[in-house]
Amino acid sequence: MSGWPVEYARRVLSTVDSTNAEAARTATEMTQPTWILAREQTAGRGRRGRVWANPPGNFAATLLLRPTEAPHLTALRSFVAALALHEAFVTVSGRPEAFSLKWPNDVLLNGGKVAGILLESLGVFHGVSYLAVGIGVNLIAAPDPAQLEERAVRPVSLMSETGAHVTPEEFLEALAIAYAAYETQFQTYGFEPIRQAWLARAAKLGEVITARTGNTERVGTFETLDEHGNLVLRTAQGREAIPAADVFF
Incomplete structure (x- = not known):
């Protein structure tokens, strides 16, 4: 890794209810794109209001952005984030063949869910004023499958599937570096290269x-x-x- 991208700020919190909630509380104070990492998250949320479990050692972070595009283009950052997550996983594990992307916003490891993405718009007025890109990763532990809805993809952790022990801070650096590169690509060339790269990593394509x-x-x-x-x-x-x-x- 070449080091933290200088155009992004970073905040590391010991504990917080939700990193997306913290992003909403502090959005107006933001002066540059900001990553918010919590070592402990007590009220994490997934899509459709579902609970996201986050035991100590797992990864919970939000990237707070102030996008300038129309809302329908801003929403495409879920795919930017997915590609960055995929690259971060490959960086810390060295196993590109083990990871794939599940539409619309999950990352799979050996077919099991290892990470999820939650986008929330903040302060909407004639468009999206702020965007919170929430990311949860099962670095060391996965939820009990019995707590999940029927037919849900089995949850897995990075450590159980690969043996890689990665701290949240280490994973954040790999993720931030990857995200900065894909964000630049998205802003420069639009969605098409992101779309093609996402499809190259897509789970169950053609099935x-x-x-x-x-x-x-x-x-x-x-x-x-x-x-x-x-x-x-x-x-x-x-x-x-x-x-x-x-x-x-």
Whole structure:
């Protein structure tokens, strides 16, 4: 690693309720993109308000940004963050073949969920004023599968699957370096290179998957990711672009 990206600030907290909540509380004080890392997080949240367990030694952090793009482009940073996470995992483990990306915002290790991303807009007024990119990683421990919803991908930890013991501070440095590079690419060249890189690491591409939105499920072949970040399925009814869903294998 070449060192911390100078254009990004860093705050390390002993304990906090949620790093995304801390980002919301301090957004107006931000003078540059800022990573907020918590050694202990007492009220972490995942997508759709689900609880995100974070025992000591696991990774909980939020990147606080002040984007200038339209909201639909700002939301594409979930894919930027996913690529940065993938690269950080490869950096600390040396096992590129073990990791893949699950739409819309998870990282898989040997087929199990090792990390998740939660984007939240803050202070919205005529667009997104601030963006919190929350990231949780099972560095040393994974949740009890019995606590998860039916059909959820089994949870795993980096240490249990690879034997790599990585501290949250070490992982943050690898992640921040990777994110800064992908963010520059996104701002310079737009979403297309990010889309292509994400697809090259996608789990179950070309295979049959299930996408559930509310009480509706669609089963089809995962064809691609479109220019808006939508999941594109080939179903019995034809080709369909899905903007938001829970995906099951």
